[in-house]
Amino acid sequence: MLSIEPIFIIGAGLMGKGIALDLALRGCHVMITDDDKEVLTHASRHIAELFHSLEELDYPFPEGVSDADPIERISIKDDCREAARADLVIEAISEDLEAKQRLYARLVPTLKPGAVLATNTSSLALEELRKGLRRPKILLGTHFFNPPPLMPLVETFAGEGGDPARLARVNDFLRSIGKEPVEVRRPLRGLIANRLQFALLREAIALVEAGVAGPEDVDRVVRFSFGRRLAALGPFANADLGGLHTYLRIFRYLLPAWGDGKEPELLTRLVANGHLGAASGRGFLNWRQKNLEDLTRRRDGILADLLRRDQERPMEKECS
Numbered sequence: 001m002l003s004i005e006p007i008f009i010i011g012a013g014l015m016g017k018g019i020a021l022d023l024a025l026r027g028c029h030v031m032i033t034d035d036d037k038e039v040l041t042h043a044s045r046h047i048a049e050l051f052h053s054l055e056e057l058d059y060p061f062p063e064g065v066s067d068a069d070p071i072e073r074i075s076i077k078d079d080c081r082e083a084a085r086a087d088l089v090i091e092a093i094s095e096d097l098e099a100k101q102r103l104y105a106r107l108v109p110t111l112k113p114g115a116v117l118a119t120n121t122s123s124l125a126l127e128e129l130r131k132g133l134r135r136p137k138i139l140l141g142t143h144f145f146n147p148p149p150l151m152p153l154v155e156t157f158a159g160e161g162g163d164p165a166r167l168a169r170v171n172d173f174l175r176s177i178g179k180e181p182v183e184v185r186r187p188l189r190g191l192i193a194n195r196l197q198f199a200l201l202r203e204a205i206a207l208v209e210a211g212v213a214g215p216e217d218v219d220r221v222v223r224f225s226f227g228r229r230l231a232a233l234g235p236f237a238n239a240d241l242g243g244l245h246t247y248l249r250i251f252r253y254l255l256p257a258w259g260d261g262k263e264p265e266l267l268t269r270l271v272a273n274g275h276l277g278a279a280s281g282r283g284f285l286n287w288r289q290k291n292l293e294d295l296t297r298r299r300d301g302i303l304a305d306l307l308r309r310d311q312e313r314p315m316e317k318e319c320s
């Protein structure tokens, strides 16, 4: 593990506690605080419950991490004073621009010269959060997903005026503990995951509103078809496996239904140049550098695992 310790987390709500446990499971020493004393009183118990629920799931504990109880690597602090000795401070307080700005104004002058302050915000722009801040470049974004110990991705971003060297250090650290950081290279509302997720939700709502199917059936369509494949393949790998000439034809047929009628240029260009996906060696991705057989085996393994789960616990029972 790259050394970026100790880590101090501010906000012991849903995400703060999850991130604390996630990092502790991966061998990090973590301090955590909250300004609500009631929350703080129960934080240890909640984190322990979270940990035990993972044990019941037969959680694949990261390899090479000390056998010591991960909970013992987490200490609850009454206030932010000890953030002054942290290399990395993760802010996971409520999604409130002014509350975050007020916290930073107090906190940043106390932080070590090389420290990183990382916000877990899901929607606020770093440029807004940095307004009026001394040492604005130390603020970066690290967007964890809920529940953190089960979700490998962390979207990381520096926005306009962030420090690329600090961001690179955070990415290296996250990789070294087995997380999957993905850098969002330009300021973007919603980052990558929420842009994709909400585009799907918007279309799902439109289908329900148009009376095509009810919400349960739309959910079933996703869960029992492409949603399963997405666990193994992103949209680009998926399209490359399907064949881009076919995808372009489908796009052309569907475009009028979305109203804007604009063909995605990148897709048109790839097809025009004969880059049709995995079968031709290049599509959105370069398949000469990938092992197609390994990937399809992995995809099929995941699909078979899900089928087994369906047989053990049919969907109807899960919902009742």
Ligand code: NAI
Pocket (backbone or CB within 6 Å): 010, 011, 012, 013, 014, 015, 016, 033, 034, 035, 036, 039, 091, 092, 093, 094, 095, 096, 099, 103, 120, 121, 122, 123, 143, 144, 145, 146
């Ligand atoms: P939450 O409401 O569960 O927890 C926030 C905690 O921050 C509360 O316990 C509150 O007492 C504490 N707090 C507020 N102001 C504080 C201050 N000045 N100093 C110390 N503690 C303070 O919120 P949640 O869901 O954990 O979200 C935290 C952040 O993570 C937000 O920015 C949110 O947008 C982001 N996020 C949330 C996700 C989710 O699924 N809930 C997913 C990814 C990001």
